[in-house]
Amino acid sequence: MNTRLGLRDNPIDAIEEECLGLDVFARALTKFVSHCETPMTVALQGDWGCGKTSMMNLIRNNLCKERIGIIWFNTWQYSQFKQEENLPMLLLSHLVNAIGSTESKKWLDELWSISRKATEVALLGAATVIGQKDTAKALTEAFGRSEGPQDPSKIICGLRSRLEKAVCDRMQKENLDRFVIFIDDLDRLKPIRAIELLEYLKLFLDLEHCVFLLSLDYHIVVEGLKDKFGFAEAARSAKRFFDKLIQVPFNMPVESYQVNHYIRKLLSRTDIEYDERDVALYRSLIEKSIGFNPRTLKRVFNSLYLMRLVANEMGHQKQDSGIIASRADMIRILFGTLCIQFAFPEFYSFLSVRNRQRNIIGVFSNQDWIDSDDFDPLRKSMLREAAVSGEARGHEPERVRYKMEKIAQYMKVFLKAIKLRSSDGGEDLTEDDIMNFIKMTEFSHVMKNGESSQLSGDSEG
Numbered sequence: 001m002n003t004r005l006g007l008r009d010n011p012i013d014a015i016e017e018e019c020l021g022l023d024v025f026a027r028a029l030t031k032f033v034s035h036c037e038t039p040m041t042v043a044l045q046g047d048w049g050c051g052k053t054s055m056m057n058l059i060r061n062n063l064c065k066e067r068i069g070i071i072w073f074n075t076w077q078y079s080q081f082k083q084e085e086n087l088p089m090l091l092l093s094h095l096v097n098a099i100g101s102t103e104s105k106k107w108l109d110e111l112w113s114i115s116r117k118a119t120e121v122a123l124l125g126a127a128t129v130i131g132q133k134d135t136a137k138a139l140t141e142a143f144g145r146s147e148g149p150q151d152p153s154k155i156i157c158g159l160r161s162r163l164e165k166a167v168c169d170r171m172q173k174e175n176l177d178r179f180v181i182f183i184d185d186l187d188r189l190k191p192i193r194a195i196e197l198l199e200y201l202k203l204f205l206d207l208e209h210c211v212f213l214l215s216l217d218y219h220i221v222v223e224g225l226k227d228k229f230g231f232a233e234a235a236r237s238a239k240r241f242f243d244k245l246i247q248v249p250f251n252m253p254v255e256s257y258q259v260n261h262y263i264r265k266l267l268s269r270t271d272i273e274y275d276e277r278d279v280a281l282y283r284s285l286i287e288k289s290i291g292f293n294p295r296t297l298k299r300v301f302n303s304l305y306l307m308r309l310v311a312n313e314m315g316h317q318k319q320d321s322g323i324i325a326s327r328a329d330m331i332r333i334l335f336g337t338l339c340i341q342f343a344f345p346e347f348y349s350f351l352s353v354r355n356r357q358r359n360i361i362g363v364f365s366n367q368d369w370i371d372s373d374d375f376d377p378l379r380k381s382m383l384r385e386a387a388v389s390g391e392a393r394g395h396e397p398e399r400v401r402y403k404m405e406k407i408a409q410y411m412k413v414f415l416k417a418i419k420l421r422s423s424d425g426g427e428d429l430t431e432d433d434i435m436n437f438i439k440m441t442e443f444s445h446v447m448k449n450g451e452s453s454q455l456s457g458d459s460e461g
Contacts, residue, residue, distance in 0.1 A: 006305060007269060007298040011053035014061065019265045020051060020294065021258040026058035029250065033059065033180050033211045034066055041201070041212045041245060046252030048187050049295025052215035055252065056182050059213065069170065069179040071098040075197065076185035087193060088200035095181065095205070099166045164207050171209060180211045187217035191224030202245050218242065259283050259292055266297065270305040273327045281417055285336050288410040289343035300342055304335050307444060329420050333436055336417040337444045340410070346385060347407050350378040351441055361434055364411035370404040379404070 012018055033042060044052045063070055073094050075087060167179060183201075186194045198221070201212060222238040242249075263282050267274050274282075290296050308331060341348045363369040379400055386396040415429065418437050 006302045007266065009295055009298055011051070011057055013057050015058060018054075018058065019258065019262055020054075021256060021261075022051065022055055022058060022253075025253055025256075026055055026062060029055070030059050030062040032248070033213060034063065034068060034177075036211065036248075038178060038209050038211060039206045040210075040247050041206075041214065042248040042250060043214045043216045043242075043246045044250055044252060045216055045218055046254065047217060047293060049293045050252045050254055051257075051294050052252060053184055054294075056184060056213060056215060060180075060182060063180055067175060067177045069099075069174070069176045071095060071179060071181045072184070073182065074184050075194075076188045087189075087197050091183070091197065091200070092205070095163070096166065099163075099170050099179075160205075160207065163205070164209075167207060167209050178209045178211060180213060181205075183212060183214045186214055187220050189220075190227075191220050191222075192227040193224075194220050195224035195228060198245050214246075216246075254292055257292060259286070262294070262297075266301045270301055272301075272305060272308060272331055274331060275328045275421065277421075278328065278332050281332065281413070282335065284413045285339050285410075285417060288406075288413050289339035291343075296342065300335070300338050303338050304331065307334055307338070311443070326421065330436075330440075333418050333440050334444060336414045337437075337440045340414070341444065344403070344407055344410070346381045347378060350375075350381070361429065361437060364408070364415055370401075370408055375404075 012022075015023055029042070033040070044055055046052055060070055060072070071094070073091055075091075170176065171178070183197075186197065189197070194216075198214075205212065218238075221242050225238050225241060260279050260283060263279055263286075267282075286292060286297065290300060311330070311334075337348075340351070360369075360374060363372065363374075369375065382400040382403055383396050386399050418433050418440075419429070420433060420436070
C-alpha cells in the first residue's frame, strides 16, 4: 500500500496547504508587523489546536519576501528537555545567537551569571503589575546588596541597551528594516512558566526595531497568576497584566474559517465516502459537539478512518452484520457517534449500556427528556465529574443542566444524521434507523476515550 493513512497533526507550512481561509488574515498581519511602530508585541489568541502556529508559519513565509530579520523560538521544544525554569534566559540566549553579533556573544556569559536573579525580578515585576509589590524595593530585594549592583534597574537598562545595539548593528550590516521574533507554543507550558516568560519579555526584550509575535491562550495568563499569587480576583487582574504586556491582541478567526471546504478536504484526504448533501449535516454535528478546532477534528477523522478500516475487515456491509446502510450513510452515522464520544463522554457511556439505546432513542426529538428520571444515572455521573474536576465548584447542578441542554441540541441534529437517505419514513425513525444506531454505538466502543465515565454500574445496581 503506497498511500499514507490518516491525518498528521502538523501545522501548515505553506500557502498551498491552506484550506481554512487563513491567508487573508495572514496577509493583513504581515503588513502590520512589517510597518508598525516598534517596539510592539502582538498576541495570536485562541484555544490549543485552533491554528495559531499555522498562522505564524504563513506570516513568516510572507516576511521572507521583505527586508526583515526573522527569529523563531519554540518554547515547547525547550520545555521538553526540562528547561522550563531557564526559558527566559534561553530565549535571551537564542535571540543573541540569532542576531549573531560578536560583541554581544562576549557578554552572553554575563547574562547567564545573573539569570536566576533576573528571572526573580521578572516574577516580581508581574506582582507589580497586579499591585502586589513596590518595583524599586522588589528589584533591590531580588538582587541583594551583597551579591549584585547597588542599583538593579541599571542591569535591566544595560542589558536592553546592549541588545538594541546588537540589533542595530545587524540591521545596518544586512540592510534590514526590523526584526520579527516569533514565540510559539506558550499555551503548552505550565501556566506559571508562561507568566515568567511574558514578564521577562517586558523587562528585557522590549526593544526598538523589534516586533514580538506570540501564540497565546488568554486563560493561561489567568491560570498562571492564580498559581503564582493565589489571589481570588485573578481573572480581573489578568486583564490588567495582559493589557500591559500585549499591545495588539488578535483572536484567531475561527468563526470565519471555511468549514465546509475543510470538511470536504478531510473527507477526501482520508478517502472516506460521503454524499455532498451531507456536508452541511457534518458541519452541524461538529458545531453542536466538538466545535471547530482543527486539531480535534483531525483526531475525530482519524478515528473515523480507522473505524472504516475495521468495518471493512469485519464485513459490516454484509446483511448479517445488522447494519442496513449505504457506505455514505454508515460513515455519517459513525461520525455522529464519534462526536458524542469526544464531546460528551459521560453521555456516550450512558448510551453504551446494553439495551438502553432502543428504549430511549425516540425521546430525543423533544428537549423535555432532560428532566426525565430515566437520565438520573447520567446526571449523577456528570455531578461526580464536575466535583472531581472542580470546573463548577458550588455550581455543579447548573453546570450539569447546561451540559444536558447542549446534549439535547446535539441530539436533534444527530437524529437527522442517522436517518437513511433511502428511507421513506418521513421525519420519524424507522426500525432500520434505530438498529443502525444501536450497532454503531456498539461498534464505535473500541475507540472510546479513556476518560469516559462508566455508567453500567449505575444502571445495573
